Amino acid sequence: MADKHVSERLIALLSGRGEDLGAEWAEKVTGSLGGRVARAEVERELREIYAALVAALSDGSVDGYDEAFGEVRALLTELSRNRALQGFTPTETAVSVFALKQVLEPSLVGEDSDAEAYLRFAALLDTLGLFTIEVYSRTREELIAAQAEQLLELSTPVVKLWEGVIGVPLVGTLDSARTMVVMEKMLQALIDTGSEQAIIDITGVPTVDTEVAQHLLKTVVAARLMGAECTISGIRPQIAQTIVALGIDFGDIVTKSTLADALRHALRRSGTTVSRTAPQAGVR
Secondary structure, three states: OOHHHHHHHHHHHHHHOHHHHHHHHHHHHHHHOOOOOOHHHHHHHHHHHHHHHHHHHOOOOOOOOOHHHHHHHHHHHHHHHHHHHOOOOHHHHHHHHHHHHHHHHHHHOOOHHHHHHHHHHHHHHHHHHHHHHHHHHHHHHHHHHHHHHHHHHHOOOOEEEEOOEEEEEEEOOOOHHHHHHHHHHHHHHHHHHOOOEEEEEEEEOOOOOHHHHHHHHHHHHHHHHOOOEEEEEOOOHHHHHHHHHHOOOOOOOEEEOOHHHHHHHHHHHOOOOOOOOOOOOOOO
């Protein structure tokens, strides 16, 4: 059966039973979503897709990737992205398309010609259903990437410790991606605050290997190019032993065991007088 004849038969069915088919389609989809999307919202989405689908079939094609189905794909893209952002599964997203196949089946399997039209229409809906899954997957990947970037930002704060001194407390593993975030945020903070001293505190970094050390060195070099001096604090005994065992050389970079020691050093370097206050009598 030629595409033109198939599309004409499908248009006749979709147009003749438009309201009934649309209502049944919306009912099946709403049920599959567990009531997490309002019936009115589902009906609005499917009504637009239904109208675009009939318009595309009017061009005599049943290929979901033809130019005629551009509006259908655009509407399915919006639907898929919404479902992904709302936390639905790929199956729950694709059922919005596949349910129409179940709705239309009783009207197309009565005669041989109708059965063939149904098979061609089923293939079309399969194509459009797979399209929704592709869009869904891309949206989820974008969402995960954005969340990972936000976590990097949250896990890499830059704080002003004193006038002219900023601190970067690191917690967790330091990899290439996070190093770039650390470097960018620290350099921007140096500019914004006019600071000339920066402290990178690695107390919360579980291990320091050669790769982590290289990342730290690159960050220090970048700060020096900005005219700032870096101090690395949080060098615990086990980390110091690891650094020695690996033969890692920090060169002339100042390292301190605690953040307090690093801050005291940075204040001295910035010309601020630092003195220890003797405890008062009777105070423990």
